Amino acid sequence: MLLVGRGHAQRQASTWSGLRGYMLVLMPVVACCSVGWLYLSLESDVTETLVRHGEVLQQPRVFGVPCSEDYNNYKRYPGCTPQRCGRAVTDSVVTREEAQVLRRLAERGLSLGGSEGGASILDLHSGALSMGKQFVNIYRYFGEQIRGIFSEEDFHLYREVRSRIQNVIADTFGLDSSHMYLTKPTFFSRINSTAAKTTHDEYWHPHIDKETYGSFDYTSLLYLSDYEIDFGGGRFIFMDADGNRTVEPRVGELGWG
Template identity: 35%
Template sequence: MQEFKNRNKNNDGDVSEKKSVIKENVEKVEEDPRPHPPSPDSRKIISLNVLSRAIVITSLLIVVYFSSKDDKMKIFARHTVFLAGKGQILECSLNYLKDIDKYEGCFPKECKRFVTDKVISPKETEELLVMAKKGFQQYDSTEGITTLDLDSGALTNGVHNVNIYQNKDKSAFWIEDFNLFRNVKEKVKFAIVHHFAVEPSKIFLTRPALFMEIKKLSSEKSKTFPITYWQPHVDNDFDNSYHFTAVLYLSNYNKDFKGGRFVFVDENVNKTIEPRKSRLNMFTSGGENRYYIEKVTSGIKYIVMYFFTCDKQYAIEDPKMTKYLN
């Protein structure tokens, strides 16, 4: 009997041991860390999820990029909107105040910038554009900026120079062209007199009296091109005889050319002027109106730049036919 009990006890131990082994094997199967290859359907779901996330992230980055650009740039004058007049009063820079303080009657009521489409007529603008193109035909530049100074006759792109007044071909300009230039200059001058509250007898045109033709410049040449109009600058710092600056646009932004907008560099948000035919942009020439021009990316942009001084010793006569014929 005792032997039977011992045998049963041993059998129970064997059974318990077998159950323990089976349980241990089951747990090992359940905890098997070996990776299982994903099914084709699960692979498709993962790929779609990754693609969707990539699209969302890219979209957000694009929005943030353009939003940050917009935050730093504000359109002051759109080319699609006719402006009777729009101005912004500014705090004069100390250097400008120190320089202009000695000119009685030429001290502006306030430093500012002012844009208007009312001063110069479309007819005058078209005639000035014809005049400019005739001048630039004397030297056909393929890229970058070319300037024509009607005071000296200098036609240059910073590398090559021609003097149109020494050219044997005297057929480019006629007396009507110089009369037109003088009449438009007088309108610009009196617009400055009116909006900046200076005396007309105390403000004078100074050199250069510039036509500008601006074309696209290759990225390689922009590194060495001598006239870097896209770099921010201050006119009065460049030449302290400049006290008032005016820009007259002879072509339309986004129609005749792309790029080439005028940008005032302000402390928080830059102000942009989009060129429009007959648009006149006037401003005090001190550090309060630091600016640059965006690079032209296609087409051709034409402008006239006028610099006015309060210092009579730097005054120039209006360009005349007699100078051209000598």
């Protein structure tokens, strides 16, 4: 999910209906960021719709937020740590066709396992795959069978998309993209309406990546499903002191912060 800083929000569940929602979450390491919370919800207390499903953003829609003072407690890196913070959304980094290819890649990988609860992940870097109530390493667990699941073309597109996302984050916040590095986890996520079986399935809680993973400073989320077509509920919400801002995602839409 997108990186956010410190804030306050109550925990609220969201409701998913219809087909499954897929997304790709990338977490490049740099230093800094923003104030607020992030969660997925169907609740009606949203004060502003930042991006509606029918909108196609050819240029990033960016809004600034004050940088959290918490980041003064972390080492800063010249040319990497930004002087401004915010959130952004665009449809111009990944085409709809490329997003559909990535979704098929995720579907093939997740078909090898899947969580007993509502949230399943596939991490191509570490090999982590949800299976029942635990995780397995697909490269060790399936061995040579993996060669028939993923192709070189799949990995080429995956690397290309990762590079584009890294560059747009750098451009947005005035960073040197060569100083940014990808950390773990970097994963595909599939969420459906199955009841949660473990804490890993409880995707709906307000979320602060910096508190969960100390090495994270930015996170991006690329949607591979359409709101109100592939799934209902589960909108993407930035939670800030001055109100909530929601995104009604579409295939190929990228959010970061």
